[in-house]
């Protein structure tokens with residue numbers, strides 16, 4: 001009998017949805033690294049029902065939140081004593097990543113059982129990234145702020161694009177079972193897995209292969225340098241009671257299982273080809289496969305854009321032929337990779353590629369690609385263009401240097417303040433003029449040397465400027481060494497590091513004491529004049545005028 005909404009409601013009401021735990025292992029050592037929680041419906045009439053039969057109904061009917069709650073509550077209770085550093089991964093439906101309340105629900109459930117959030121991974125599929133992204137990013141950031149890890153699940157399927165890896169701050173990428181399954185027979189599947197692993201590493205992600213069923217798959221994954229594995233080889237999803245024995249079991253070491261060559265079924269299907277290309281072209285990274293003679297076998301569009309040479313002009317040509325000038329600089333890395341060493345994240349600078357931008361800097365990884373017998377058959381190259389970052393770093397450094405120089409040598413008194421107004425740096429003339437010493441420069445301490453009457457208005461003006469990021473123009477009195485008060489005028493502007501993001505405030509201090517006193521005297525005399533005029537008009541004779549206030553003898 002097909003399962004309908006009423007069945008799912010009843011299952012939840014009767015508290016029949018329970019967690020199963022599937023082990024995840026470190027491929028290199030065979031050691032247990034944690035568990036993935038998978039929902040199971042323990043139906044009194046149907047027996048154990050698997051998620052594909054009820055998750056989509058729960059998603060469509062808005063019951064997925066309750067289902068998650070039921071599974072999580074029980075899962076956390078079962079594993080609250082899971083020894084560190086073993087971790088737990090949970091599945092969250094795409095729709096739930098749009099609920100602002102999700103992070104607090106997860107936190108409450110974990111805290112209730114005393115499970116540390118920094119050992120919890122949230123698995124989401126790429127479909128969570130379709131549509132309006134900001135609400136999803138907000139939830140993801142809240143989860144990250146709580147200490148959780150984020151994993152992208154089923155990677156490589158559907159609309160996969162490596163660009164998605166950068167949409168959220170992912171920590172792990174889980175390579176879909178379909179590729180792992182065919183890896184031993186279909187060369188393209190192996191290429192996809194190799195590409196995802198290489199790229200995952202370039203982007204600093206932990207790679208997890210799903211659906212590992214055989215030793216042969218495990219050893220290929222190991223040779224590709226994949227970090228973790230999960231699948232029937234290491235254990236099927238099991239009830240909570242099995243956790244203790246799984247945790248106690250010694251880590252299995254993966255034997256160098258005799259590997260099978262392609263068995264004739266290894267016809268590259270157009271489908272996987274298309275998928276591989278889609279993954280490649282969506283990558284925020286230049287990618288290439290080189291054979292053992294350092295000839296380009298495949299390159300993606302991004303790499304062609306980086307070299308300024310069309311994709312077609314790479315294929316079949318050696319690296320030396322395509323980039324002769326650069327070749328001497330990268331040859332040592334290529335040779336090391338051919339010898340089997342993974343050369344990760346080397347900075348490569350190339351001069352004169354773009355006339356307008358000058359030097360371009362790339363971060364490049366050269367990973368040896370091996371065949372089933374573990375011999376190196378080529379190199380997988382991944383290139384990230386970091387020129388904009390380098391340029392920004394250089395520009396910032398130059399600005400900071402210029403600024404330091406300007407501050408120190410400028411005859412006028414100047415200051416800088418950080419974005420929230422808490423740290424002030426003043427140059428020697430400013431110290432001389434204002435009396436703001438070292439102890440005055442931190443946490444608005446300078447307010448202390450300001451005339452009590454001027455403190456509040458000054459504070460208000462600074463706060464307003466900081467909040468609205470508009471220019472600052474204030475006048476206040478400071479204590480002078482001879483115990484007098486001196487009027488100063490301070491003007492400043494926020495400097496923006498990037499649109500909308502202010503870096504620092506810069507400003508100057510002028511001694512406006514003379515001017516201010518003249519101004520005051522002028523105002524005083526104006527008031528006095530007006531008063532005298534008024535008095536004369538009214539035929540009234542004051543005896544004394546003190547600062548504009550009439551003191552009458554009467």
Ligand code: C2E
Pocket residue numbers: 022037038039050051052055068071091092093123153154177210211212213230231232233237
């Ligand atoms: P998934 O997150 O990709 O989970 C892995 C699935 O692969 C599980 O299926 C697991 O039993 C199965 N599997 C693991 N190792 C092997 C293997 O070596 N060979 C084969 N053939 N299969 C293997 P399961 O438990 O049926 O779950 C299916 C999907 O349902 C999960 O896929 C996940 O997307 C979803 N799901 C499970 N529990 C939850 C949950 O609590 N909430 C949500 N939103 N989705 C869940």
Ligand code: CA
Pocket residue numbers: 036090091123153
């Ligand atoms: Ca999963």
Ligand code: CA
Pocket residue numbers: 153154174176177210
């Ligand atoms: Ca999966």
